[in-house]
Amino acid sequence: MKLVLMGTNDFVVPIFDNLSRKHDIIAVFTRAPKPMGRKHLLTPSPVQIWAQSRGLGVRTSIKDFDFLIEKPDLIIVISYGVILRDNVLNAAPCLNIHPSALPKYRGPSPIKTAILNGDRDIDVCLMKMTADLDAGDVLLRKNILIGENDNNSDMEAKVSKAAIEILNEYMENPTRYNPIPQTGDVSYTHKFTGDDEFIDWKKTPQQIHNQIRALGCGRTKINGVDVKILDTQIENGDLKIKKIQPAGKTPMDWKSFVNGLHGGEIKYGE
Secondary structure, three states, X not given: OEEEEEEOOHHHHHHHHHHHOOOEEEEEEOOOOEEEOOOOEEEOOHHHHHHHHOOOOEEOOHHHHHHOOOOOOEEEEEOOOOOOOHHHHOOOOEEEEEOOOOOOOEOOOHHHHHHHOOOOEEEEEEEEOOOOOOOOOEEEEEEEEOOOOOOHHHHHHHHXXXXXXXHHHHHHOHHHOOXXXXXXXXXEOOOOOHHHHEXXXXXXXXXXXXXXXXXXXXXXXXXXXXXXXXXXXXXXXXXXXXXXXXXXXXXXXXXXXXHHOOOOOOOEOO
16 A cells, blocks of 8 residues: 655654555645754654664655645544644545544644543544544544553554554455444643652652653652652552652662662652
8 A cells, every 4th residue: 555654752753664665655735843851852753763674755744745646545643733734634545543532632642641531441443534633534443552551662563563553464454444423521631841750748659659650750859859750650559650750960869869868758749
């Protein structure tokens, strides 16, 4: 099949790479390079880096879609982050991989939201795209478990693997699968910011653990020191900190941090 691929984030790369080995990729669309790091250097997306390494044509503006010479059989969209208009949606069937039990967790952050809420599993859905956000009919679903210590990166890897399996199954015989309308209660996710990382120590240990797993860190003060808590576990109902990063320092294990406090009571959030 002739495919147009649209995506941005790193967990998309294995999925697109698998498709590129079996199909003709007409073009790859991704987000434009963004300033990164302290020097704010323009950095291409992981999908752009991958596509260029494979010698595939890369477009960083959706406005370029109308200039494609060849017509695709399918458009595959995964974690692209750009709203598609009718000129794209009507050009060919547009399929999207969305990692939630649709219509639950529509929107930009379904994996993080599921972890934050303490969910034990998610669905990876292959759906037909429509003008409405994540509202299209579902062609295939695959359920995957969320381990008690799985973080966002862990779950992205699981989603990537499941998406490869789903797309391989679908592409073997697309006519075999009937679109199923979404039913049930609809909920939406939002984009998380740095403010969401601050820890409220009035929450339960499990809620704090979920927050750190979902967002990659939890920000707080410990004995007056600004820190990022990077890794935790729940042991016998208590929160155990495994890795921490004091402001201006490299990450370290919890024991090394506590040794640097030179004794005394540990005060969280102060």
